[in-house]
Amino acid sequence: MRPEALDPVLLRTFVTVADLGSFTAAAAAGGYTQSAVSRQIAALEDLCGVELFARGVRGVRPTPAAEHLLPHARALLDRLADTARALDGLRRLDAGTLRIGAFPTANVALVPHALARLREARPGVRVVLREDLTERLTPMLDAGDLDVAVVSTHKAPAPAGDLVRLLDDELLAALPHGHPLAARRRVPPGGLADDPWIVADDPAAVAALHAR
Amino acid sequence: MRPEALDPVLLRTFVTVADLGSFTAAAAAGGYTQSAVSRQIAALEDLCGVELFARGVRGVRPTPAAEHLLPHARALLDRLADTARALDGLRRLDAGTLRIGAFPTANVALVPHALARLREARPGVRVVLREDLTERLTPMLDAGDLDVAVVSTHKAPAPAGDLVRLLDDELLAALPHGHPLAARRRVPPGGLADDPWIVADDPAAVAALHAR
DNA sequence: GTTCATTACGACCAACGTAAATATC
């Protein structure tokens, strides 16, 4: 049998009948008439060639065949509900508002490009962008004030939600001639704490630093 | 959205289009015309309010929204195929032949009752019953010569298929006065190996033994 | 002009509700 021939509506009614033990009750629960439920079950029984319910005066009782089919039907309906949720989420994703927070460097180096791609892929999404320090972004994320936070994990604790590693950033320092640390290949942490600095964000500048 | 409103036919077409990258190709694969596929995708896009494919001259390309929905759709279709298989199996279960093997004691104590219930539940099933020792039943099951084997696990290794524990049987011994082991509460394994014995299968006899 | 996807129209099929029939207590 082609899988698509299996009508979820029939399975839903089937499960409802099994749960309630009566065509009449299932009809009321599903917004159908008795006759519709009767025909749906008959169609399902036709489809599998087996009687699914033993008809009695006080309603119906599932046959062993029905007991066997029941968990499959429930699993399918669960999966169907999942997919329906995903589909609903799609609509919201495309039309809603995305609140992004990022620390200053990321806001210059990473966010603009990402925003451009987002704008292209989902023109309907409104973006609210907020710049702040990682230490302040994390609690905002936890509090639900942000949907996405671009943070630095140099020293910050991992936040509560899903953490996606974007990149491992290299910190390069160009030092003036005569600086006490200029002769060393690696700079100890904190060694430049008291020096003023200029940040370079474009790839050309980074490549130039690398070359040195 | 009510989950049943999600038509699996639409999702199947959706997946096919995503796989083949063209409405025309998907139509041919699914036995539809172009226009039918176009309407199905349009219906799905209506349903979720998002464009799922970027239409181009050389066919179509899935949007990010479609990429997001795709795994859900595939999972649902897989589950649907499972359920369809279960439904097909139901038909075979009800009309086919069931080959059962059982060891002698089970054949007297367990099988007749089970067979009676099976006959009541599935009148169409033909049963072939074979009695043999557990050691010979297990390989027959593995070889596909039996559908079900009722075995004893006293010493036998667990067979390859699904093992369902039916019951833990108590072994009771009624000993004649003057037997060397008659005074003990528990009989060591093998202690009666050389004695002739009579088996009691009906509950009344078991209860009588218990009482002593 | 060719190759796509979309839209319009008419036909068909499937599923419903109403209502009558049937069965079981």
Added chain:
DNA sequence: GATATTTACGTTGGTCGTAATGAAC
């Protein structure tokens, strides 16, 4: 007679194919 399922009939809604239309190279 009451309760519950089944069957008959007419209607409706949805989906298809054919075919005309539109857009992109």
